[in-house]
Amino acid sequence: MADDAPVEDAQITFNVKAANDKKHVLTLPAATTVADLKTKLSSSEYADIPPERQRLIYSGRVLKDHDTLASTKIKDGHTVHLVKGAASNARQNPAATGSSTGGSTPAAAQVPTNIAAGTGNNPLAGLTGARYAGFHGLPGMDTFGPDGGMGGTDPNQLLQMMEDPNFLQQMNEAMDNPAVIEMMQNSPMVRNNPMVAEMLRNPELRRAMFNPEMMRMQLQMQRAMNQNGGGGSFPMPGATNTTPQNSTGAQDQSSNAASLYENQLRQLNEMGFYEFERNVTALRRSGGNVQAAIEFLLGGGS
C-alpha cells in the first residue's frame, strides 16, 4: 500500500470503492496521475482490472488519465469510485436519430403485438395458441369487469397470471395505450374519484400503479382482507392464515410498522416517496393499502 519512497510531495490518503463493495485505501503523492493510479489499481492486490477498462469517478466527474490527484482536488478521506467499463468503445449501440422522442409510446413501436395496431391484431391471440394451452385462466379485457375492477376473478388465478412474463408484457402495452387509459378513466369507479383520475393521467404514477409487483401486492392484500372478514389488518410478510396474529395492537405500535409494512414501504420508496415517517403514517391510515397511502401522500396529508 504505502510502498512509496518518501517524496517531497504531500501524500493523500483516500479510498477507492469498487463495484463489488471492495474498498481500497491508498496513500499516494498528490502529483500521481490518474493513469498511474489505474496502473496501481490494476494489480491483483487491488481491483485486478486492466487500466484501460477502469473508470474512476470522483465528485461527479470521470477522471482523465492525465489528471493528477492534486488537479482533481482529491483530499484525505475522500472516496473515488472505480467502475469496470466496457472493453472498448467499439461495442456501440445504433445511434438514435435524436429527434423528438415525445415520451408518448416509445416502447410500443418495438413490440409486435401493439393493442393500438387495430382490432385484427388481438394482443391476446398468441395466448390461445398451443403454447399456452395450459393457461386457460389468462384474461381478456372482460376480466376487469364492468366496473373496471377485478371483482369476479379468483385471486389465486390472478396471482399466477402475474408470474407470466407474457401477461406482464401485455399489461405494459395496455398501459401505454391511450385508449385503455381513457376506458379506465371513464369507468365509474375512477370518474367519481378525481384523485384516481389524476393518478391515471400521470404516466409515471400510472406505471407504478400497474407495476406487476404492485398488483401482486394488492391481490395478496385483497385476499388477506377477505380472510379476515374485511378487517383492516394486513398479515406480516410470510404470515399464513394459521400464523397467530396480534391484529389489534399491531397497527398502533410504530416499532412494528416498519417490519409490518416492509414491502409497502419499499414500494413507496421505489415510487419516489422517501419520507419514512410520512410513509408509515400513510400506510397506517390506509391499513397497509399502498394505493390508498399514495393518495394520502399526494393529498398533502401529514
Place this chain on the structure above:
Amino acid sequence: MGAKVPRNFRLLEELEKGEKGLGAEACSYGLDNGDDLLMSDWNGTILGPPHSVHENRIYSVKIHCGPNYPDLPPEISFTSKVNLPCVDQRNGKVDPTKVPCLAQWKRDFTMETILIELRRYMALPQHKKLPQPPEGSTY
C-alpha cells in the same frame, strides 16, 4: 419534521457526502468548481443500470442549484447524450414534469435522490431498451 436546514448547510452536507462516497454506489456528485462559494453548479455521474442498454455507461449531468434550493428542485441537464423521454434531445435538459421526484419535489430530496431516480428511470422496462447515441458523445 424538525427545523428547516438552510440552503448552504444542506449543500455542504451533500458535498461532504458526495466527496466521501457515503451515498449510493451508482451515483456520484460534487461541486463543479471548488471555489464556488454559492455552491450552485455541480457535476453528477450516473452509472448505467445493469441489464439495460445503459449498462457499463457513465452518464454525466450538470446540476444547477438555484438560490431557492432545496425549496425548489435544481435544474438538471445531461452532458452525455442519452435518449430518454425526459431529456430534451437538443440540449440535454431534463424535463422536470416527466420525472416524478422533480415534479413532486420535496425539501428532503437531495441531488442524490434525483440521480438515483434518473437511474431508475433509465432502467424502467419501457426505457431500458431505447436505442442510445454512441457512448461518449455530448450535448
